[in-house]
Amino acid sequence: MAQHQNHGGHHSHGSMKEYVIGFILSIVLTIIPLVLVMNPILSKTATVISILVMAVLQFVIQLVFFMHIREGEKPRYNVQTLILGLVIVFTIVAGSLWIMLFNKY
Amino acid sequence: MWENIKDFASTFFVTGDPLIYGADVSIVLTIIAILFVLTKYKKWGWLWREWLTTVDHKRIGIMYLIASLLMLFRGGVDALLMRVQLAFPNVEFLHSDHYNAIFTTHGTIMILFMAMPMMFALFNMVVPLQLGARDVAYPFLNALSFWLFMLGAMLFNLSFVIGGSPDAGWLSYPPLSQNEFSPGPGQNFYIWGIQISGIGSLATGINFIVTILKMRAPGMKLSKMPLFSWSVLSSCIMIIFAFPILTVTLALLFLDRFAGAHFFTMDGGGNPMMYLNLIWMWGHPEVYIVVVPAFGIFSEIVATFSRKKIFGYKSMVWAMMIIAVVSFFTWAHHFFTMGTSASVIAFFAISTMIVGIPTGVKVFNWLFTMYRGRISFKQPMLWTIAFIPCFVIGGATGVMLAVAPADYQYHNSYFLVAHFHQVLIGGVVFGYLAGIYYWWPKLFGFKLDEKLGKWGFWFWNIGFYVCFMPQYALGFMGMTRRYYTYGWDRGWADLNLVSTVGAFMMGIGFIFQVWQIAYSIKHGERDTTGDPWNGRTLEWSIPSPAPFYNFAVVPQVKELDDWWETKEAKANGTYKEQPAKLEPIHMPKNSGIPFIMSNFWFLVGFGFTFGWVWMAVIGFIGVFACMWARSFQYDTDYYVPVEEVRRTEASLGRVV
Structure with missing residues (x-):
């Protein structure tokens, strides 16, 4: 396709090193919560908070190392979609808590 | 042995x-x-x-269309079976378990395996042509999406003869869908059928967003893009945010069933209501995912058949984009009766009413477009005109349901059933049928017969009102959904009989349409001009059926409704013929990998459905082998030589 010729295969989509670092970091961030849950060394609140922190870090790592959030010709698109994505993620998490916690007590 | x-x-x-x-x-x-x-x-x-092995978006569109019509048939037969069972009190046509399975498969098939693929059929058939592109952004992924959908749908449908159908309702709420209450493979068929086709839907969403943002013909700014493509963009944005929620929710349900987890169980810290909360975060955007493209179709048709520019183009675009966002903030209205705080209910009641506003804006825009237009009542326009009152009534009953205190009365009654059928049939089905009639000549090179089509149209329309208006009343009379039989003493007999008659009228309408297609293949009016409706957008500038590379020369776009403006300029004599220069056309090569890989996914699904892990493992190995093979395939495209383009165009009656 004519439109394709202009930007075929010249972009760098990250180096091997970046992917390996991202992969290792995301595995580590998966193992830590697993260990915390399997061997309860922290209090319940501390465990929940640390899982949440790991989740947020995982999110950032996925965006930076695999989704290449920093690259691209028009970062404006990236920022727009990222904001919409964050709004929706916030809605899912906060909305669920807001709706469901009422029935907990 | x-x-x-x-x-x-x-x-x-x-x-x-x-x-x-x-x-x-x-x-x-x-x-x-x-x-x-x-x-x-x-x-x-x-x-x-x-x-x-095709990666041609038009052929993929045709395959989606055939699949969705087959699924419409299956879902329709389910509906008729239910209506037969309910036609009179105390009928013993279906026993209760069978009835449960049928209403479950009816709902799931109609939304996920009929509406979604019919929508993807229209995406594929139209969007690249409308944008002046040669194919979608990722043709291979497009083929993969189709085959994942197809094999997922087949897996789901297999449950009917092997293993037993799912029977816990179309959204498969726990605790009923958990192992203790639904032990057999039925629910697993449900989970894996939807998961596999869901991957395909997500990929299609990504594919069309990229196509729309990156592949428009030179000069077509977003502000000059046809409204159907805008509606696809809106719908795809919702797809990429909503479908992951569905995937995760069903994966958690599967873990509950397969690995004994406790996400949605009654004991062990699980919470079945969380499932409702999550599934409706997908479920509510889902209804907008399927209806917004129908709005896009109506916008194209109203402008074409009124011979006028669409009224309020910008407000149409804004309305669709607002719907794409606001639709994510209304989900809790599906379970007001669960009981939660007053502020939650107030928030979701108001957001539900707000999401109706952009839709109202669109209805007025269509009416103003028709106002003082020269309307011709061809089939696409008939369905569009029938849609407006039908959808307005459906929308009004929707706002009634949004009034939370009143919802306690309507909830899960036949009033609700009538409401959502009115918006889904009156909005989605009428819209897609209008779109199919409209774009059919572009794909197949002939029009569908008017006379048979009108018979089909009137049977559908009258049948619709005969079927569903009584159901509103039945809802008020206390009939709740999913009753499999009822007694004479309830006083529901006459209205149910009327409703059944209406359902069969719609069935007759469908038979007329099948007859119409069969008849038109031989006798339909051939489209020799490529522009049978005097259209406005780029797809009508090329021959019908469209050649495999779509555009011999990539068009230069200057206006909204560019093809219309070109025709006007030609008529006024102000059109400057630009010397067309043919160049070799870059096209993707066909590939068998999407088909093979989807079959391995089918093995995965089938294995997990019956708990045969070995089979699922074989499936996963196959899936990864396909990914591996594709990763090292470098020879994936080719050039169509100028000579071949010239020959193809000449055979279609075009001189370039």
Whole structure:
């Protein structure tokens, strides 16, 4: 396709090193919560908070190392979609808590 | 040994119901007939080269269309079976378990395996042509999406003759869908059928967003893009945010069932209501995912058949984009009766009413477009005009349901059933049918017969009101959904009978449409101009059926409704003919990997459905092998030489 010729295969989509670092970091961030849950060394609140922190870090790592959030010709698109994505993620998490916690007590 | 086989077969195959045996026989006969015809006329190679491995968006669109019409038939038969059961009090046509399975498969098939693929059929058939592109952004992924959908749908439909159908409602709420209450493979079929086709839907969403943002013809700014493409963009944005929620929710349900987790169980810290909360975060955007493209279709049709520019183009775009966002903030209205705080209910009641506003804006825009237009009542326009009152009533009853205190009365009654059928049939089905009639000549090169189409149209329309208006009343009379039978003393008999008559009228309408297609293949009016409706957008500037590369020369866009403006300029004599320069056309090569990989996904799904992990493992190995093979395939494209383009264009009556 004519439109394709202009930007075929010249972009760098990250180096091997970046992917390996991202992969290792995301595995580590998966193992830590697993260990915390399997061997309860922290209090319940501390465990929940640390899982949440790991989740947020995982999110950032996925965006930076695999989704290449920093690259691209028009970062404006990236920022727009990222904001919409964050709004929706916030809605899912906060909305669920807001709706469901009422029935907990 | 023999005993073992007999034992296995009696649980593996669904037995004991004459309706199922009848279906078994017809399935086997159909398969034998297909195999026979393919072998006799030596069509296996043709099937593989031209269809199973194709990455051409138009052919993928046609396959989606065929699949969705088959699913419309299956879902429609389910509906008629239910209406027969409910036609009179105390009918013993279906027993309760069978009835449960049928309303479950009816709902799931109509939304996920009929509406979604019909929508993707229209995306594929139209969007690249409307944008002036040669294909979608990722043709290989597009083929993969189709085959994942197809194999997922087949897996789901298999449950009908093997293993037993899911019967916990179309959204499969726990605790009913958990192992203790639904032990068999039925729910697993549901989970894996939807998961596999869901991957395809997500990929299609990404594919079309990229196509729309990156592949528009030079000069087509977003502000000059046709409204159908805008509606696809809106719908795809919702797809990429909503479908992951569905995937995760069903994966958690599967973990509950397969690995004994406690996400949605009654005990062990699980919470079944969380499932409702999550599934409706997908479920509510889902109804906008399917209806917004219908709005886009109506916008194209109203402008074309009123011979006028669409009224309020910008407000149309804004309305669709606002719907794409606001639709994510209304989900809790599906379970007001669960009981939660007053502020939650107030928030979701108001957001539900707000999401109706942009839709209202669109209805007025369509009416103003028609105002003082020269309307011609061709089939696409008929369906559009029928849609407006139908959808307005459906929307109004929707706002009634949004009034939370009143919802406690309407909830899960036939009032609700009538409401969502009104918006889904009156909005989605009418819209897609209008779109199919409208774009049919572009794909197939002939129009669908007007006379038979009008018979179909009137049967559908009158049948619709006869079927669903009584259901509003039945809802008020206390009939709740999913009753499989009722007594004379309830006083529901007459209205139910009327409703059943209406359902059969819609069935007759569908038969007329099938007849219409069969008739038109031979006798339909051929489209020799490529522009049978005096259209406005780029797809009408090329011959019908569109050549495989779509545009011999990539068009230069200057205006909204560019093709209309070009025709006007030609008529006024102000059109400057630009010397067309043919260049070799860069096209993607066909690939068998999407088809093979989807079959491995089918193995994964089938294995997990019956708890045969070995089979799922084989499936996963196959899936990864396909990904591996594709990763190292470098020879994926080719150039169509200028000579071939010239020859193809000449054979279609165009001189370039």
